[in-house]
Amino acid sequence: MRVLVVGGAGYIGSHTARILRKRGHEALIYDNLSTGHAFLANGFELIQADFADLARLVPALSRVDAVMHFAASADAGESVRDPRKYFENNFRKALTFLNAVIDSKIRYFVFSSTCAVYGAPSRVPITEDLPREPVNPYGSSKACFEYALKAYDQAYGLRFASLRYFNAAGADESGEIGELHVPENHLIPGAFEAVLGLRPELQIFGDDYPTADGTCIRDYIHVNELKRCAGRCPNASLPAAPETHRCWLPTPQKQRKF
Numbered sequence: 001m002r003v004l005v006v007g008g009a010g011y012i013g014s015h016t017a018r019i020l021r022k023r024g025h026e027a028l029i030y031d032n033l034s035t036g037h038a039f040l041a042n043g044f045e046l047i048q049a050d051f052a053d054l055a056r057l058v059p060a061l062s063r064v065d066a067v068m069h070f071a072a073s074a075d076a077g078e079s080v081r082d083p084r085k086y087f088e089n090n091f092r093k094a095l096t097f098l099n100a101v102i103d104s105k106i107r108y109f110v111f112s113s114t115c116a117v118y119g120a121p122s123r124v125p126i127t128e129d130l131p132r133e134p135v136n137p138y139g140s141s142k143a144c145f146e147y148a149l150k151a152y153d154q155a156y157g158l159r160f161a162s163l164r165y166f167n168a169a170g171a172d173e174s175g176e177i178g179e180l181h182v183p184e185n186h187l188i189p190g191a192f193e194a195v196l197g198l199r200p201e202l203q204i205f206g207d208d209y210p211t212a213d214g215t216c217i218r219d220y221i222h223v224n225e226l227k228r229c230a231g232r233c234p235n236a237s238l239p240a241a242p243e244t245h246r247c248w249l250p251t252p253q254k255q256r257k258f
């Protein structure tokens, strides 16, 4: 299968492109490099463009059978300060992109969603059926796109998977690529930067959670586990699945549906 990996020069997209190729798919990377890095797409064809730039997007779509969508603005804190940016990139522009996918007659779509669509869940472990009640604009913008996917599924026969994962961490087995956000505001690489003396200290936010030391407990998923899950989506589950909406919840209760 030929797959357009949108956001494939970012952290999770670049790892997924590699497993797609390992599984015999052809991956074409599409990214505007707003937070990504060209070297993460080394060895792949990279189309450097915005996903709402239809003059560049439509010819790329004509070359593939499926789309995996990793491109987003993804900083929850920033989304509170600048919600406009988040609804613009993650919903308005993303909808322009999704419409072009439908018009191009592509029917297989994998969306990188987030656990942030659940907000503060009423119970843990979170199960897929819990209500989506995001507490920040990042989560809301992702939930809005999920609603569009569901409606497009019903109206236009779009087969989609929506992966609502928690924090990703770790690096590719090859050691060639790993997590790289600039600025790096993720905890695991931040801890390594602190150990290496690249930042003065590791800051952990929040001290009033109901835990022994008051700091919060977060779920993590290794990027290789995530990419293996995403890599199975394009042609394994989707065409045959009667219910097209899937999510991926990692620890403490794993829900494998692929």
Ligand SMILES: NC(=O)c1ccc[n+]([C@@H]2O[C@H](COP(=O)([O-])OP(=O)(O)OC[C@H]3O[C@@H](n4cnc5c(N)ncnc54)[C@H](O)[C@@H]3O)[C@@H](O)[C@H]2O)c1
Pocket (backbone or CB within 6 Å): 006, 007, 008, 009, 010, 011, 012, 013, 030, 031, 032, 033, 034, 035, 036, 037, 049, 050, 051, 052, 069, 070, 071, 072, 073, 074, 089, 093, 112, 113, 114, 115, 164, 165, 166, 167, 168, 169, 180, 181
């Ligand atoms: N990293 C995590 O822990 C985590 C957790 C849950 C969900 N997610 C989701 O996974 C996806 C990937 O996250 P990541 O950590 O790899 O982020 P990332 O910033 O490394 O990758 C996103 C990529 O999308 C590109 N991009 C953004 N807007 C674009 C646009 N308009 N047109 C074209 N390209 C665009 C960026 O240049 C970047 O390469 C995001 O959708 C994010 O919401 C990430």
